[in-house]
Amino acid sequence: MARIIVADDHEIVGAILSETLIDAGHSVGWLSDGEQAIAAMKRRPPNLAILDQNMPTMSGRDVLRFMRSHPQLVMTPVMMLTAISGEQDERISYYEGADCYLTKPFDPQEVLFWAEELIAKKITRTSPLGHSAHS
Numbered sequence: 001m002a003r004i005i006v007a008d009d010h011e012i013v014g015a016i017l018s019e020t021l022i023d024a025g026h027s028v029g030w031l032s033d034g035e036q037a038i039a040a041m042k043r044r045p046p047n048l049a050i051l052d053q054n055m056p057t058m059s060g061r062d063v064l065r066f067m068r069s070h071p072q073l074v075m076t077p078v079m080m081l082t083a084i085s086g087e088q089d090e091r092i093s094y095y096e097g098a099d100c101y102l103t104k105p106f107d108p109q110e111v112l113f114w115a116e117e118l119i120a121k122k123i124t125r126t127s128p129l130g131h132s133a134h135s
Helices: 011-023 034-043 060-069 087-096 108-125
Strands: 003-007 027-031 048-051 078-082 100-103
Touching (some): 003 011, 011 027, 048 060, 078 108, 100 108
Parallel strands (some): 078 100
16 A cells, blocks of 8 residues: 555546545545645655646646655655646656656546556665665
């Protein structure tokens, strides 16, 4: 079971993601804006953050930038899930530190698949001795 933060201001998207991830055994905190997401992640870092690009107050990319500069959150996997489907936006998100970029409309099972892949990669990168599992 992983702790996942979903930051998306669209109620239906938040409900679908929460239900899909909870049904798969994960704990989900769904927040409707970037500032709330950052506050929640600072209190308790998640195993994965799923961020919408366009949200009120703070965009998903702004949250991503914050995470990549914050010591507790710098290694947290981030999935961008957005209606912005331009190649340039995708490249910028990867440059800023996103681990995965999916566009809306989305298949909930595909989101679940990639979420679990990102969580598994994070776990294997960090062994008890702090060495990569692949070295």
